[in-house]
Amino acid sequence: MHCISNRFLGLFLLSCVLATWGYGLFVAPSEFYQGEVYRILYVHVPCALSAFLSALCLCICSLRVLTQKHAASLWTARACAEVGLLYTLLTLITGSIWGYPTWGVWWTWDARLTTTLLLSFLYGCYLLLWHTLDSYSLRAKVCSVFGILIFIDVPIIYKSVTWWRTLHQPPSLLSPNAPMSSEILYPLIASVLVMLGFACWLIALRSENVRMQNEIEEALSHTAHARTPS
């Protein structure tokens, strides 16, 4: 029952995400300066913020592992890193697709792009560490400390466009200058919120899967142990 309700929630959130994409593609007005190409905003910004949210969840889970010895949080932490990696890659890909028609280049080594690429590497390193370290205690220590450190990159990515000269424009959301027409702003906020919800659902689903996978592996190793003496 729990599983079914979960599935319905996921389907609901996914259809909400697709609805906001459809709205952005077909209903939202075109933009004064960029014309139609700006519509990828409704995918790019939600993906980027979901990647940030995953880093925050990873940080919280890692803190719980270290301070409260909460073992199950280590599964959730791995799920956060996987979902975060997915969203970071989506951010880089959609950003690149947006960059070519507007900036004229697919990629440039400015601070925003470089720190985002760094985030994807950090997620990758975390997963590499997670899978390399077999013993629970070592994994809990090393991965959790690393998982906390990853979060430091998020405020750097966010502030990179105000700290340094970049090709990437400064943030439009949470800006005091009200740089967005409300017809563009409100659908964007909606698409961000449903995508964050979907990211949370993905993390929950994946951590449940990782936990079950681990239970099965443990059960199998127990039966293997039981068999060897006889």
Place this chain on the structure above:
Amino acid sequence: MPRKWIFGLLIIGACIVGISVITMRQYSVYFYTPQEAKAQAMELSQKEIKVGGMVKPDSLHWNATALSLSFILTDLQATEIEVQYHGSPPDLLKENAGVVAQGRIMQTGLLFDAVKLMVKHSEEYKVPKDQHAINPELLKQSMFKE
């Protein structure tokens, strides 16, 4: 023990981040302003650099058959550099647009030979006025005389 670990590593991490932020601020500049580029044109002419500024109105000249483009890059104050480029420019390169040009500056600081042009836009997203006021029926009527 774990708490010591966290504090220690957080301090190390914060130090790494702090140092890299400070050094990046000092040494790594994504692009020079026209003023900086002109002032240091002697040294900068030795290597490929990026210069960012605005396209001065009425200065954009595009020769479609020769694929050559030239415009004046300005910081909207006193400094102006003429930029020459060969190839097809980005779609959004217009007068008053922000542009980051990559290439070489001449020693005099008056001319910039660009190999790549990138357009920078702001965080503004505005809906053009009366966008929905266009009535497609009118075109249809005049087309088919229904």
